[in-house]
Amino acid sequence: MSEKTLKEPHTASERNRETMKTRRFLEELAWLFKTYSSLEPSFIAKVLTNSISENTTATYAVGRYASANPNKQFLVGALPKVFMDEMLFPTNEHIAQFAESVMELQIPRYSKKSKYEIIGHIVCETYALNDQKLEKLVNALGSLADADDRTKRFVRDRIAHNFEWNAIIQELALNDNG
Numbered sequence: 001m002s003e004k005t006l007k008e009p010h011t012a013s014e015r016n017r018e019t020m021k022t023r024r025f026l027e028e029l030a031w032l033f034k035t036y037s038s039l040e041p042s043f044i045a046k047v048l049t050n051s052i053s054e055n056t057t058a059t060y061a062v063g064r065y066a067s068a069n070p071n072k073q074f075l076v077g078a079l080p081k082v083f084m085d086e087m088l089f090p091t092n093e094h095i096a097q098f099a100e101s102v103m104e105l106q107i108p109r110y111s112k113k114s115k116y117e118i119i120g121h122i123v124c125e126t127y128a129l130n131d132q133k134l135e136k137l138v139n140a141l142g143s144l145a146d147a148d149d150r151t152k153r154f155v156r157d158r159i160a161h162n163f164e165w166n167a168i169i170q171e172l173a174l175n176d177n178g
Contacts, residue, residue: 069131069134071131071134071135071137071138072126072127072134074141075123075126075134075137075138075141076126078138078141078142078145079122079123079126079141080119080123081145082141082144082145083095083098083115083118083122084119085144085147085152087149087152087156088147088152088155088156092110092111092113092115092118093110093111094159095107095110095115095118095119095122096110096118097165098165099118099122099125101164101165101166102136102137102140102165102166102169103122103125103126103129103133103137104133105122105125107121136169139169140165140169140172143169143172144172151172154171154172155168155172158171
C-alpha cells in the first residue's frame with residue numbers, strides 16, 4: 001500500500017467519528033444495492049464494456065464534430081441506405097430520376113456509371129443544396145429510409161404507373177401525417 005494508508009484513530013473521539021462515518025457509508029451502500037436490485041450484474045458489465053469501447057478515437061473525433069447543418073449529416077448516412085434498396089431503386093435510372101425530381105440534380109451518363117458512383121455523386125452534391133432543397137430531400141428520405149414492405153410496394157406501384165418522385169413523396173408525407 002502507499003504511504004496514504006488508513007491510520008488507526010488514536011483517541012476515542014476519532015474512533016467514534018470513523019465508526020459513524022463507516023456506518024453511514026454502509027447504510028448508503030445498502031440503500032444503493034436495494035434501490036438498484038433489479039439491475040443484473042451482466043447488464044452492468046455490458047454497459048461498462050460499451051462505455052469503454054465507445055471511447056475510441058473515431059468516436060471521440062465524431063463527437064467533437066458538430067455539423068452546421070444536421071440535414072447534411074443525416075443525408076450522408078441515409079442516401080446510400082435508401083438508394084441501395086433494390087425494391088425502391090432497381091436501376092440507375094430510378095436513382096437518377098429521383099435525384100432530378102427531388103433534388104433538381106442531373107446525373108450525366110448515369111447509364112454508364114456504377115450505382116456506387118451515382119450515389120457518391122449525389123452525396124457530394126447534397127453539400128451544394130440550399131436549406132429548402134435539403135429539407136425536401138430529408139423529408140423524402142425520412143419516408144423511405146425505414147420503409148416497410150407495404151410502403152416499398154406502394155412506391156414501386158407508383159413508379160410503375162409513371163408517377164414522378166415529387167408526387168410519390170407528397171403521398172408518403174400525407175400518409176405519415178394521416
